[in-house]
Each structure stands twice: as structure tokens, then as C-alpha cells.
Amino acid sequence: MSLQERKQRERADRARLIVATARELAEQQGWDAVTTRRLAERIEYSQPVLYSHFRGKREIIGAVALEGAAEMAVALRAATAAADGPRARVVALARAYLEFAERNPAVYDAMFQLDGGLAFAREDTPEPLKDAFAALLESLGEVAGDGVHPGLFTETFWAALHGLATLTRAGRLPPEHTGHRVELLVDRLAVL
Amino acid sequence: MSLQERKQRERADRARLIVATARELAEQQGWDAVTTRRLAERIEYSQPVLYSHFRGKREIIGAVALEGAAEMAVALRAATAAADGPRARVVALARAYLEFAERNPAVYDAMFQLDGGLAFAREDTPEPLKDAFAALLESLGEVAGDGVHPGLFTETFWAALHGLATLTRAGRLPPEHTGHRVELLVDRLAVL
DNA sequence: TCGATTGTCTAGCGGTGCTAGGATCGGGTC
DNA sequence: GACCCGATCCTAGCACCGCTAGACAATCGA
Numbered sequence: 034m035s036l037q038e039r040k041q042r043e044r045a046d047r048a049r050l051i052v053a054t055a056r057e058l059a060e061q062q063g064w065d066a067v068t069t070r071r072l073a074e075r076i077e078y079s080q081p082v083l084y085s086h087f088r089g090k091r092e093i094i095g096a097v098a099l100e101g102a103a104e105m106a107v108a109l110r111a112a113t114a115a116a117d118g119p120r121a122r123v124v125a126l127a128r129a130y131l132e133f134a135e136r137n138p139a140v141y142d143a144m145f146q147l148d149g150g151l152a153f154a155r156e157d158t159p160e161p162l163k164d165a166f167a168a169l170l171e172s173l174g175e176v177a178g179d180g181v182h183p184g185l186f187t188e189t190f191w192a193a194l195h196g197l198a199t200l201t202r203a204g205r206l207p208p209e210h211t212g213h214r215v216e217l218l219v220d221r222l223a224v225l
Numbered sequence: 226m227s228l229q230e231r232k233q234r235e236r237a238d239r240a241r242l243i244v245a246t247a248r249e250l251a252e253q254q255g256w257d258a259v260t261t262r263r264l265a266e267r268i269e270y271s272q273p274v275l276y277s278h279f280r281g282k283r284e285i286i287g288a289v290a291l292e293g294a295a296e297m298a299v300a301l302r303a304a305t306a307a308a309d310g311p312r313a314r315v316v317a318l319a320r321a322y323l324e325f326a327e328r329n330p331a332v333y334d335a336m337f338q339l340d341g342g343l344a345f346a347r348e349d350t351p352e353p354l355k356d357a358f359a360a361l362l363e364s365l366g367e368v369a370g371d372g373v374h375p376g377l378f379t380e381t382f383w384a385a386l387h388g389l390a391t392l393t394r395a396g397r398l399p400p401e402h403t404g405h406r407v408e409l410l411v412d413r414l415a416v417l
Numbered sequence: 418t419c420g421a422t423t424g425t426c427t428a429g430c431g432g433t434g435c436t437a438g439g440a441t442c443g444g445g446t447c
Numbered sequence: 448g449a450c451c452c453g454a455t456c457c458t459a460g461c462a463c464c465g466c467t468a469g470a471c472a473a474t475c476g477a
Contacts, residue, residue, distance in 0.1 A: 270426090273427095
């Protein structure tokens with residue numbers, strides 16, 4: 034059995050290598066540069082090997098998205114844990130979210146801009162995605178205000194952050210006053 | 226001279242035909258289906274003709290985006306003009322924005338998601354884009370609140386709407402409670 | 418009527434995601 | 448030790464992409 038286990042382990046290692054390489058390449062040169070040929074060359078296997086692990090490029094993007102969601106959840110919880118009081122927590126959350134988007138643009142795209150074939154906001158949504166939303170909900174639920182559903186408030190706040198993140202990075206919004214926009218968002222949306 | 230004028234007019238007509246066809250095809254089957262081959266076939270010319278009008282596919286996307294921006298500005302002003310009072314105006318504006326995004330998803334993508342080679346938030350930004358932002362500013366500036374720069378407030382509000390529009394359409398947000406989210410956004414962000 | 422200019426097309430380049438089918442290599446069995 | 452069989456991997460190729468060089472035809476001015 035040990036032989037089969039070793040082979041399984043090696044296969045899993047190679048799957049992780051593919052995902053890590055795709056992510057690295059995407060962060061370095063953008064997702065357009067992540068072609069199956071280049072990816073295969075970087076992992077030093079031929080193209081068809083990719084398809085023995087993933088159905089296609091979309092599924093590789095999805096795998097990067099899941100990895101990113103798990104990391105984002107950790108980053109958000111770390112940021113809010115270090116903050117005292119509801120307002121400080123929400124500010125820290127918003128800043129951490131935008132910082133994650135800025136520092137990991139390719140991963141952020143995989144999560145929220147590209148088609149990774151993942152289900153969102155449903156029962157069969159993958160756990161890491163649910164958990165990332167839960168991390169938002171933990172800090173935002175407490176400032177939703179009376180009579181406002183915490184989930185709905187979280188969705189709205191998240192959408193606002195997402196809009197800031199994407200429009201800024203796409204050059205649609207000048208980056209200078211991001212801090213002011215975030216403060217405006219927190220002070221107006223959150224009930225403290 | 227009349228002959229040259231006729232030729233120029235015919236060229237301009239064909240340019241418009243290309244843009245209109247690209248838009249139509251994108252709305253019908255998505256931007257992925259808008260290939261230069263299919264586009265050329267639909268306008269009943271060969272591919273190189275496209276390149277005598279536009280530098281490439283990106284520039285065609287940009288042309289669709291400009292057309293869309295002009296229409297959006299009209300739609301937003303029409304919606305706000307029919308509303309009485311600041312709150313009703315902002316609600317009407319937000320609804321009109323989201324409705325435009327929902328009814329013209331391909332055009333919306335050309336404007337804000339895809340790369341159309343256009344400059345945003347700069348001096349050399351094309352007039353239709355500036356004007357669409359101005360249409361937002363006209364209704365949002367009056368509810369920015371004391372001490373808050375109208376432009377910055379408009380940017381923030383716009384980002385929130387953009388987040389709602391894109392996340393909802395990409396299936397990241399369930400479409401059921403869009404109305405509630407919009408009201409939450411208006412009631413919290415706008416100073417009435 | 419002839420040459421030049423303009424307009425358009427055919428054909429092709431290097432790239433893409435993806436896959437069929439053959440080669441190779443290893444372990445298990447006689 | 449020889450053989451077979453299954454797993455693993457690669458070569459080669461499909462249809463498509465954006466884009467362009469160069470041939471060809473039509474039209475204009477002289």
C-alpha cells in the first residue's frame with residue numbers, strides 16, 4: 034500500500050505545484066500570460082498532464098481562488114483581532130480587504146472577476162468561500178444597525194469595498210484618496 | 226468634393242455598423258463570442274476592413290464603451306429629472322444605474338470591466354465618460370453632507386453601485402434582495 | 418487610354434485551449 | 448528471467464484566436 038500512497042502523495046504535490054505556479058505566473062505577468070503551454074513548461078511537464086489534474090484552465094483559476102479565499106479569511110481575522118472597539122474593527126477590516134486586493138491582484142481576480150467555475154452564495158458553495166464571507170460577517174454583523182439583517186448589511190458593505198478595489202485597480206478611480214473613501218464608507222454605513 | 230464627402234460618409238457609416246454589430250453580438254452571446262472573424266462575417270466584409278477603422282479589438286470595445294457612456298448619462302438624467310426631492314432623486318439614480326447595468330451587461334462590461342484602451346479620471350478622458358460621471362455628480366453632490374467633497378462622495382457611491390452591479394451579475398450576490406441593498410446604501414450614505 | 422491610387426480580399430503568421438493516439442516504463446505473474 | 452499489462456506521459460494535431468503582408472481589382476485624374 035505504501036507505494037500507492039506515495040504515488041497519490043506525489044500526484045497531490047504536483048497538483049499543488051500547478052496551482053502555485055499558475056498563481057505565481059498570474060501575479061507576475063497577469064492572467065493573460067497564464068497559458069497552458071507556459072504553465073506546462075514551468076512545471077516541466079507536457080500540457081496534457083495539466084488535464085489529468087484539472088478539467089481545464091477554468092478549474093485551475095478556481096483552485097487559485099479557493100486558496101486565495103482561505104488566505105483572505107486569515108488576513109481579515111488577523112486584522113480585526115488586533116483592533117479595539119467596533120469602529121476600529123470595521124476600519125481594520127476594510128483596510129485589510131483592500132490591501133489584500135492590492136497585494137494579490139491576480140488572486141483577487143480569480144476570486145471575484147474571472148470565471149473559476151465556482152458556486153457563490155449557495156449551499157454547495159465551497160467552504161473557503163463561505164468562510165471568507167463569514168470573516169466579513171463577524172465584524173460587520175455587529176454594526177449593521179437595528180432592523181437590518183446582518184447578512185444583507187455585510188453583502189452591501191462588501192459590494193462597496195469590491196467596487197473600490199476593482200475601480201481603483203482598473204484605473205477608473207484615482208488612487209490618491211482611497212483612505213478618505215474608506216473612512217467615508219465606514220462612518221456612513223456602519224452604525225456605531 | 227461631393228464624391229469625397231460621400232465616401233467619407235460611407236466610411237463613417239461602416240464604422241458605426243461595426244460598433245453596433247459588435248455591441249449586438251456581445252449582448253447576444255457575450256464578449257468572448259465577439260471575434261474579428263465573426264464580426265467581419267456579420268458586417269459582410271473581410272477581417273482587414275475592421276483594422277482600417279480600428280487599431281484592433283480593444284479599440285472596438287472602447288467605441289462601444291463610449292456609446293454606452295453617452296446612453297447611461299441620458300438614462301441617469303432622465304431618471305433623476307422625474308424625481309422630487311433629494312432622496313427620491315438618489316434612489317432613482319441608483320435604480321437607473323443598476324437597471325442600465327442589468328439591461329446592457331455587455332456595454333457595462335465594455336465600460337468598466339474590459340480594457341477598451343480608454344483613459345479614466347484624467348484630463349484626456351473622453352467627453353462621454355466625463356459626462357456620465359457628471360450625471361452622477363449632479364444628483365449625488367447635493368447629498369454629500371457637510372465637509373465632504375462632492376467628487377469624492379460621488380466616487381464612493383459609484384463604487385458601491387458598481388460593486389452591487391458586478392457581484393450580482395457574476396452570481397456572487399443573490400439577486401433577490403437587490404432592492405433592500407440599494408435602499409440601505411442610499412439611506413446610510415446620503416445625507417438628506 | 419493609361420498610370421496611379423484606393424479599396425478589398427486571400428492567405429498566412431504565431432498564438433490559444435484542448436485532446437487523440439502512440440511510446441515508454443514499471444510491477445506482477447508465470 | 449521473460450512476458451504482459453496497466454499506468455503514465457508525450458508528440459502531434461485540431462479548430463480557433465488577433466492581426467497583417469501582399470496580391471488583386473476597381474476607380475480616379477491626366
